Amino acid sequence: MKSPVRLFQLFLLLFPRAFRDRFGASMRETFEDRLEESRKEGTRAVAEFGLRTAGDLAREGIRERLRPTLIEARTSGLRNNWMGWGMMMGGRYARRGGPPRVQGGEGGSDQGAAGRVTPESQRSSTSRGTLPEGGRQRTPAHPFTESKSFAES
Amino acid sequence: MDQDPRAERSNPLSATDFHVLMVLAEEDLYGYAIMKAVERESAGAVSPEIGSLYRILARLVSKGFVDEADAPADASVEHRGRPRRYYRLTEAGRLAVIRESQRLRDVLELARARSLLPELAG
Numbered sequence: 001m002k003s004p005v006r007l008f009q010l011f012l013l014l015f016p017r018a019f020r021d022r023f024g025a026s027m028r029e030t031f032e033d034r035l036e037e038s039r040k041e042g043t044r045a046v047a048e049f050g051l052r053t054a055g056d057l058a059r060e061g062i063r064e065r066l067r068p069t070l071i072e073a074r075t076s077g078l079r080n081n082w083m084g085w086g087m088m089m090g091g092r093y094a095r096r097g098g099p100p101r102v103q104g105g106e107g108g109s110d111q112g113a114a115g116r117v118t119p120e121s122q123r124s125s126t127s128r129g130t131l132p133e134g135g136r137q138r139t140p141a142h143p144f145t146e147s148k149s150f151a152e153s
Numbered sequence: 154m155d156q157d158p159r160a161e162r163s164n165p166l167s168a169t170d171f172h173v174l175m176v177l178a179e180e181d182l183y184g185y186a187i188m189k190a191v192e193r194e195s196a197g198a199v200s201p202e203i204g205s206l207y208r209i210l211a212r213l214v215s216k217g218f219v220d221e222a223d224a225p226a227d228a229s230v231e232h233r234g235r236p237r238r239y240y241r242l243t244e245a246g247r248l249a250v251i252r253e254s255q256r257l258r259d260v261l262e263l264a265r266a267r268s269l270l271p272e273l274a275g
Binding site for chain 2 (some may be wrong): 025026034
């Protein structure tokens with residue numbers, strides 16, 4: 001019983017972590033039930049079941065990574081779309097002449113010394129008319145840094 | 154849950170989604186029992202494997218049609234020393250099954266009107 005379950009758990013790694021956390025235990029339980037059922041039908045049935053399950057887990061695991069089905073995994077879906085994100089940020093920085101330089105910033109807060117823009121970057125940005133009159137600019141937060149599922153995975 | 158309700162109304166359920174919701178309309182079930190019930194009720198036409206079934210369940214959970222539930226009082230709760238995970242149909246899920254059943258009934262009526270189902274003509 002041990003080795004098939006271990007193999008199953010390896011295939012389970014193809015699924016995103018958020019999915020495994022939510023359904024992994026239940027999937028294992030179902031696998032054990034089906035394995036037991038096919039054992040009653042003989043070795044051939046076990047082999048067929050193993051092959052079918054391996055193919056299904058590989059296919060569905062990859063699909064789930066490409067197109068998450070869970071609400072909690074929506075941020076993972078955006079993360080998977082890294083090319084789109086890269087293009088978006090690239091275009092943003094290209095317009096501004098590069099990301100702003102921040103001194104003593106802790107998480108890009110708008111208050112106090114945190115997130116202050118250096119005179120150099122301020123000149124560069126204000127010349128393009130992108131900074132407000134106060135001359136302060138908040139570092140654009142990474143859209144996924146606050147996402148739990150991203151941080152976990 | 155935060156999906157556009159109009160989209161929900163216009164999108165028919167897939168055959169497997171429909172069968173999963175149908176078996177859960179009868180009673181709360183755990184993964185293996187859902188698989189067997191779907192196979193039985195569809196006369197073997199729909200037979201989801203483990204990965205497919207749980208992706209379907211995940212989709213139905215995220216739509217708010219299905220929820221995880223405690224094991225029924227009369228069920229054998231333990232499975233190899235661990236509690237079994239049951240799934241139940243939510244009110245939104247029940248409405249989705251009703252809507253899909255009505256849509257299928259309309260299709261059936263149409264097929265009958267066009268003599269595509271002679272055995273049901275009458």
